[in-house]
Amino acid sequence: MDTPPFADPGSRAEVEEGRAFTPRFDANGLVSCIAVDAADGRVLMLAHMNAEALRRTLESGEAWYWSRSRGELWHKGATSGQIQRVVEMQVDCDQDAVLIRVAVGGDGGCCHTGRRACFYRSVALDPATGQAVLRAAGA
Numbered sequence: 001m002d003t004p005p006f007a008d009p010g011s012r013a014e015v016e017e018g019r020a021f022t023p024r025f026d027a028n029g030l031v032s033c034i035a036v037d038a039a040d041g042r043v044l045m046l047a048h049m050n051a052e053a054l055r056r057t058l059e060s061g062e063a064w065y066w067s068r069s070r071g072e073l074w075h076k077g078a079t080s081g082q083i084q085r086v087v088e089m090q091v092d093c094d095q096d097a098v099l100i101r102v103a104v105g106g107d108g109g110c111c112h113t114g115r116r117a118c119f120y121r122s123v124a125l126d127p128a129t130g131q132a133v134l135r136a137a138g139a
Contacts, residue, residue, distance in 0.1 A: 054098070
């Protein structure tokens with residue numbers, strides 16, 4: 001691809017109020033992406049997209065991410081069957097994060113641990129020790 005897939009962000013007013021989608025990638029070339037279940041609104045996962053992953057997501061209607069740990073593009077569900085079909089994409093006010101509402105294929109899970117969502121534990125302060133501790137969801 002000879003030309004960048006997205007125009008450079010313009011002025012603050014253009015980014016915040018304009019109609020152009022001009023994602024602001026960080027120093028590593030990434031934007032954060034929150035995936036939410038389109039059926040019930042549950043937050044499923046947080047991942048990152050580079051320009052290529054974002055372009056492929058828009059073109060295919062299925063979620064693509066950039067795996068920071070593997071250093072490669074990742075088509076969500078390509079091996080697990082848990083394809084995320086994008087129902088809607090939103091961008092935040094300064095266009096440095098996106099939220100996608102997805103319909104999940106396969107068994108409906110999204111987390112590599114086999115759980116439905118990556119957010120399955122809560123963080124609480126232990127009053128006895130003053131330390132933050134993890135608790136299983138619902139505990």
